[in-house]
Amino acid sequence: MTRFSTAHLSARSGAVRSVSARLLAALTLMVLSCALVLAMPARAFAHPDPAPAQPSAAPGSTSGSGSSTAVDPALTQTVSGDEQLAPAGTPVEISSGHVDMGPRLTDAGWDFLVRDDSGAAPVWRSMDDVVFRVGEAARMEVPATDAYSFIHASGPAYVIPQQQLADVPWLGWNTQDPGVVSRVNGDVALTYGGHAGEGQFTAFVDSGNFSGPTLLWNSEVATSQPVHVSLNTHTHANWVFTQPGVHLVRLTVSAQLTDGTQVEKTVTLRFAVGANTSADDARAAQWPVGSEGAAGSGSAADNAQAGQSAAGQSGTAQSGAQGSQNSAAGEAEIPLRWVVIGCAGAVLLIAAGFIGARASRRRHQEAALAARTQARDSEAEEESCQR
Template sequence: MAVSALLALTLAAQPGLPAAQPGSPDPALDQSIAPDQPVAEGPAVLAAGHVDLGPRYVDDEWNLLIHDDAAQPVWRDPDRTVLQVTDAALRAVPDDPVYGFLGVPAGTEVHVVPQVQHPDVVWVGWNTQDPRVMQTIDRGVTLELAGVDGPGEVVMYLQDGTFSEPQVLWRSTEPPGQPMWVEVNTHTHANWVFTAPGVYLIAIRASADLVGGEQVSATRHLRFAVGDATSTDDALTAQPDEVAAPPPAEPDPAGADDADDAGGTGPWLVVGLVVVAVGLAGALVVVVLRGRAVRRRVEQERAGS
């Protein structure tokens, strides 16, 4: 599973943001995008071929679309596009501690969208090569993992050569964010690992500073149908809060009893305290009256004697 595209990895201009710079020796990453490429209207299932996620202006609005050049190059709406990862992508996790970041035991089969193109697996990357985007952004774009809904975990990493250590970019087990700096005119692919078959919705945010001083941002969901048995129709219609939603928490019987007891006895306890207070006040009045009566009787006896 240690696939690589021999990418030249460097540190980003912004500290703490991993980046892959252009200029890769892989000729498959050399591309340019025409300014008049259309946005496809119909739904699509992409099970093979080359696709990139990238910012693009649509009706003068900053957006995040899927660039598909498997046939005639077009841009696609992520909400109407399913990326199908078939069982041709199954790989066993190597028995090597360097892959411990995947969080699954060695030998476990996982679905991998590879960093280098596999003819039977959809090849998913990202680019900042739309002509208007290149003209208007200031140096580059920040991509963030805004959230993952699915039955397993998702990890994306780069590897510069077969023997170098992986560079983890995104992990669904980490808090949302994990910003990645992508310079202008960049085209990069990475390894995407899915630890379980099923439908995944991966929310990705693309933000940038423009040369005019404005800030732009857009968040879209990539729809993955992982595994041959996973329905692409389900992936197309899935909503984030419906994918692998955690079961509702079971009520704690002991806690419920405690709550009932607290709710039931609380008012009665107050009433009881009021009754006790009234009783004590009444007893105090009786004691005072009796004391006065005794004092008067003693004074009368003294006067008579």
Template sequence: MSLFPRLGMSLSALLVSVFLVIVGAPSALADPTDPDLAQSVAAHETWSNEASEISVGHVDLGPRLIDGQWRAGLRHDAEGGAVWRDPNQTVLRVSDAAIMTAPDSADYPFLSDVAGKPVHVIPQTQKPNVVWLGWNTQDPAVTATIDRGLTMRVGPVSGPGRAWLFLQSGTFGKPLLLADSGAAPGDVWIDSGTHVHANWAFSAPGAYTATVTFSGTTTAGEAVSATTTLRFAVGDSASASEALAKAAPAEAPAASASQGAAPGAPASQASGNEAASPDASQGGLPDWAFLVIVAVALLSVLVVGALVVVRARRSRAEQAAAIAEADSLLAPLPASRRGDSGEAGPASGSASNSESASAPASTTSSAGTADAPGEGESAGESGLGNGGGEQ
């Protein structure tokens, strides 16, 4: 029986390892040697809560730990140095210079509705006169505190059209869909100390809002998270003030989760709704939950097996007792007892006859009248009656 716990533990470890590999895949597709992604984040960079609009240049979304408080901010490479801005007070302008034609290819099934049509795209590779939005987990306080990395959840998204976030490895690599406004929020695993850029595509101009949450676990085992709202003004004619005033997107009803992912949903999202994730707050199970499930299953098997064994032993004992009782009832009487009962009849009969012969010749009837039977009749009837009484 000791083989089963070891087998269960091995299976659980394998499932956790495979899951971590799958969840970590998006960040692994980014090329860490790309010189455009090489940067250094200082510990005490400025944080600004002023309303602003960014239409060009490099911007990263990422978590920060400031005075013990977790925040999600936009790190903007401004002329005077990097400044972290509150995303909820910042409009990201996606100008008409970002218009591209959506590819009409089987490699982009999630763009099938806009294939061959113009879409606004914040590109994965920097383009002049277009804002360049990525994300990083390079804040020194974050890298010193977080365990392994963080999960970035993108969604829900609200806007006049549909929006997608997808990552492409190399020039000819197939795209990996990370989030789709037409589906449930998408989760992206980001290793600690990582800087990544991806493609943000919008099917129609206008004001968009997107909820983004960074969540993870510290090296001390504490669950932490930071949530913010990204605001986009897509197109030259889109209003920045409308984007700032637009309400944060509402969460989809919980019941929709049971209906499965929509067509074209990211692989990490489709599997994440059914499998475990690095943290329970992300919609899945933590690592220790696998061990608990395996332990409970093994304990249930042991209990059922023990009950079966006890029941089998009890049934055999009851059967043996029943057989023994039946044998005792069917056993023949001893020979001595058979001899005694065989001779008792004649002896009693002789004694009765002798006593009847010496008895008086008169018998009292039930009515109290004495009759005088004949000698032969008196002797015979008296002998049968007494003989029966003796026995």
């Protein structure tokens, strides 16, 4: 009788330990899965069309903008010094495919061009000749979270995403021209010079690594908002327009050469946003007079006219604000990481406490049951002996 009871209790104890172990393993797996999801680079926007998008790409190791240092295979490319340069005055509308803007340094001097990689072979083009078509395929819902509250859209926005998307230009930048890599001393600065167009323009990167989005440029902030870019790097970002129409974005690329010379070039990027926006209007639009050095406002279409663009004018590259921007991005990253780690630790401690308390209670119950069983067995043996 006693032997049967002891074996029975041992089996129950083993079952309790097995259940507790499985519960702890399940909770641990849940915490690790949540941490892994939070660590992955975020896809900021949800496309209304449920059809699957093309493979995503994260930013490469580039600037001090908070971007991830993991280089996505989709961003791996080689830029050679003998790539074709399209003659100035060759207009083109780019509505899909891979495109970078970037500095180029040749015997002709320092320039800021578009490297059009949407065709069979890359071609460098004058910024004045290029219009980026941002059509209906780019309409996306803005995430309804505080992390993206800097985007002030009343409905779907037009987005050139950080990840490549069919029928939308995949616009980024690179500092991989051989002349730039060999003759620039330090980083290259991309300085925001303003926006002209209806609604708001923003550009940001989704970095992952618990840090959320890092805002690069915002048309509602009337400052230069420089971004420092390391040499021989390649990055893509999210470009967001809250309203359709003609949009102009002013950027200056500047650097110091190894001989101490300061070089810079200011250009105007042209976007025809929405299906009904004319690429010709975008190409003819001029930068608003008096808007140099600050965030532009108003409709770019109101300034459209035949003639030369103001894109070739030089501006002053300012870099003082970048340090504080990067510092703020780093400060924002650290608390969130520790919050996630703290939550994970709390869950594990609670789970361990729960399992420990349950096991302790079970042990006490088993001990009491064993004592009662032993007492009954003893009484039964005494009665048997008396008979």
